Amino acid sequence: MERLDKKLGTITSLPMILLLAVGFLAPLVVVAVFSIMPPKVFSIMNVPDFSAYADFFQQGYYKSLLWSVAMAFISTFILFLICWPLAFGMAKVFGKFTLVLTIAVAMTLIVSENIRLFGWVLTLMKGGLIDGYLRTWLGLRLEGVLYNGTIIVFGLIYVYFPFMLFPLAQGIAMIPEDARQAAEDLGASPFRILWEIDLPLASPGIVVGSLLSFVLAAGALAESKLLGGQAIIVFTDEVETAFTYGQNWPLGSALAMILILIIGILAFFTISKIDLDSMMGRRR
Amino acid sequence: MHTTPILYLKNIVKRFDDFTALDNINLEIFEGEFLTIVGPSGSGKTTLIRLMVGMDEPTEGTIWLRNERIDQTPANKRPMCMVFQSLALFPHRSVGQNIEFPLKIKGVSPKVRSKRALELLELLHLPKSFYNKRISQCSGGEQQRIALARALAFDPEIIFFDEPLSALDYRLRKTLEKELKDLHERTGKTFVYITHSLEEAMVMSDRIAIMNSGKFEQIDVAEVIYSKPVSRFVASFMGEVNMFDFKCDSKGDIKIDDVEIRSSVLTKDTKKIYSKKAKGALMVRPEFVRFNKAKETNDFQIRGYLRAEYELGSRIQYEVDTLGDSRVIIEKLREDRFKGKLGATVVIGWDIKHTHFIPND
Numbered sequence: 001m002e003r004l005d006k007k008l009g010t011i012t013s014l015p016m017i018l019l020l021a022v023g024f025l026a027p028l029v030v031v032a033v034f035s036i037m038p039p040k041v042f043s044i045m046n047v048p049d050f051s052a053y054a055d056f057f058q059q060g061y062y063k064s065l066l067w068s069v070a071m072a073f074i075s076t077f078i079l080f081l082i083c084w085p086l087a088f089g090m091a092k093v094f095g096k097f098t099l100v101l102t103i104a105v106a107m108t109l110i111v112s113e114n115i116r117l118f119g120w121v122l123t124l125m126k127g128g129l130i131d132g133y134l135r136t137w138l139g140l141r142l143e144g145v146l147y148n149g150t151i152i153v154f155g156l157i158y159v160y161f162p163f164m165l166f167p168l169a170q171g172i173a174m175i176p177e178d179a180r181q182a183a184e185d186l187g188a189s190p191f192r193i194l195w196e197i198d199l200p201l202a203s204p205g206i207v208v209g210s211l212l213s214f215v216l217a218a219g220a221l222a223e224s225k226l227l228g229g230q231a232i233i234v235f236t237d238e239v240e241t242a243f244t245y246g247q248n249w250p251l252g253s254a255l256a257m258i259l260i261l262i263i264g265i266l267a268f269f270t271i272s273k274i275d276l277d278s279m280m281g282r283r284r
Numbered sequence: 285m286h287t288t289p290i291l292y293l294k295n296i297v298k299r300f301d302d303f304t305a306l307d308n309i310n311l312e313i314f315e316g317e318f319l320t321i322v323g324p325s326g327s328g329k330t331t332l333i334r335l336m337v338g339m340d341e342p343t344e345g346t347i348w349l350r351n352e353r354i355d356q357t358p359a360n361k362r363p364m365c366m367v368f369q370s371l372a373l374f375p376h377r378s379v380g381q382n383i384e385f386p387l388k389i390k391g392v393s394p395k396v397r398s399k400r401a402l403e404l405l406e407l408l409h410l411p412k413s414f415y416n417k418r419i420s421q422c423s424g425g426e427q428q429r430i431a432l433a434r435a436l437a438f439d440p441e442i443i444f445f446d447e448p449l450s451a452l453d454y455r456l457r458k459t460l461e462k463e464l465k466d467l468h469e470r471t472g473k474t475f476v477y478i479t480h481s482l483e484e485a486m487v488m489s490d491r492i493a494i495m496n497s498g499k500f501e502q503i504d505v506a507e508v509i510y511s512k513p514v515s516r517f518v519a520s521f522m523g524e525v526n527m528f529d530f531k532c533d534s535k536g537d538i539k540i541d542d543v544e545i546r547s548s549v550l551t552k553d554t555k556k557i558y559s560k561k562a563k564g565a566l567m568v569r570p571e572f573v574r575f576n577k578a579k580e581t582n583d584f585q586i587r588g589y590l591r592a593e594y595e596l597g598s599r600i601q602y603e604v605d606t607l608g609d610s611r612v613i614i615e616k617l618r619e620d621r622f623k624g625k626l627g628a629t630v631v632i633g634w635d636i637k638h639t640h641f642i643p644n645d
Binding site: 188 | 338339360361373374375385390434435
């Protein structure tokens with residue numbers, strides 16, 4: 001019986017495995033191979049050469065990588081701070097209102113990210129919505145809001161908000177209420193309950209939410225282009241330029257591989273640090 | 285022995301919207317006693333315990349810990365704690381860390397903490413190797429003891445128990461009931477236990493409080509609750525019981541359908557008690573009813589036929605249907621087994637001293 005189950009498992013998962021192999025793994029392999037081709041070639045039938053990776057250091061691409069990672073880190077951290085109380089409310093306090101909130105937040109995902117960001121640009125730009133009203137009514141000007149690092153971080157927080165909020169709410173919902181009550185009963189202050197009970201027991205949600213926001217933010221492009229006006233060149237921008245304007249596929253591939261590698265290592269490291277199963281008290 | 289009230293509840297009322305969960309509760313809990321609150325589900329016992337621990341506030345009334353009013357004090361500031369029905373152990377912490385939790389909150393040093401945790405493990409008959417175990421690796425009975433150890437580590441004035449044994453199997457429950465009573469004697473702490481099983485209450489408690497629809501029906505020692513219940517509810521709550529409705533005339537003579545009463549047993553005093561309330565019930569426990577031998581007579585006597593016989597292990601239970609409508613339950617020890625055939629006509633009876641009078645409400 002068990003053997004049959006195993007066979008069935010392999011057979012039923014076969015279409016998905018094939019799809020992943022063709023749609024996900026194959027392009028990745030192509031990119032990996034391109035990254036070790038000599039500069040500016042359009043075929044993978046050349047003698048391998050690591051000049052594209054050398055360019056990463058020599059031509060200062062690591063600076064934009066640092067920018068990307070730093071902004072992803074900051075926005076993830078701020079997202080966590082903003083989302084925790086809201087997620088806590090959704091999971092434990094709001095009741096029926098949670099559904100309204102869920103729908104409202106999920107609705108934002110229906111409209112394309114670029115359009116929403118353009119909306120912000122129109123709102124915040126010089127001569128835009130806010131600036132225009134301020135000028136007409138109060139004679140004040142709103143300047144210098146757009147086209148800097150802060151507004152890019154704002155854009156990242158705004159766009160990736162649901163990706164932190166929902167996993168976090170899920171994680172908080174898994175905190176057993178009686179454990180919180182028992183902690184209070186045994187003398188713990190609200191802060192101690194947060195520290196000793198809530199944060200560790202919600203950590204699967206925290207990890208998933210943070211990882212999603214971080215990975216997405218590190219690979220984000222539109223925020224820096226639209227809101228940032230390329231005041232800061234993020235790493236994905238460099239990748240895009242290499243592929244399009246630069247017509248240097250090996251360089252683009254090498255930069256992409258570096259991003260994939262760094263984020264991959266980070267993700268595996270974080271997930272392996274936290275034993276999801278034992279945290280849930282299931283097994284060890 | 286128990287003379288000082290440690291906790292005093294005065295005129296406690298708790299309402300949820302239109303529903304009155306607790307209706308004017310007054311209760312004194314004495315220092316060092318083992319009090320069990322018993323009631324069916326929905327009787328308000330959990331609501332009551334939550335008020336005492338501080339997880340909820342009463343709508344009306346006050347709670348006093350010795351001379352200090354505490355009904356508005358939050359749970360984390362009250363020197364008492366609860367063992368939850370679910371136990372509420374922290375799944376992400378080891379056994380040792382669970383037990384040490386209240387000490388950690390109090391800011392006790394790690395060295396002293398772990399020493400105390402090991403002492404408590406020993407007190408609760410758990411091996412020291414459990415200190416580093418995960419909660420999920422422990423059995424139901426072990427988790428029970430860990431929850432108790434954690435409560436004791438808090439060193440509370442009173443420990444409350446919210447049906448912590450209800451999820452365990454029969455044998456383990458019996459063992460832990462006795463262990464709990466033993467632990468109560470050794471620690472000298474005040475234990476307040478709630479359960480829906482009066483049997484469980486009987487084994488452990490100094491006093492039992494019977495609760496029904498937000499009120500106490502009776503608070504007394506087990507012996508009195510069993511043999512002299514104040515109401516039909518209390519009488520029928522514990523085990524089997526036979527109750528007979530009676531009517532009383534103006535002279536104090538009583539009439540019960542089917543039952544012959546020896547007139548000499550109705551003394552002036554008993555008549556006085558009965559005639560105050562014209563209606564009520566006579567109660568007799570199954571173990572006090574006997575099968576009459578030939579020519580033997582009893583204070584109370586019924587004719588009927590033997591309907592059924594059940595094995596209860598240590599005892600045997602009989603059902604006798606009377607010529608009227610009622611059914612009488614009789615229990616005999618195995619050695620006193622009645623050798624009648626099913627369907628045979630029998631005469632059964634009992635003495636006035638085993639009869640208890642319950643007035644109608």
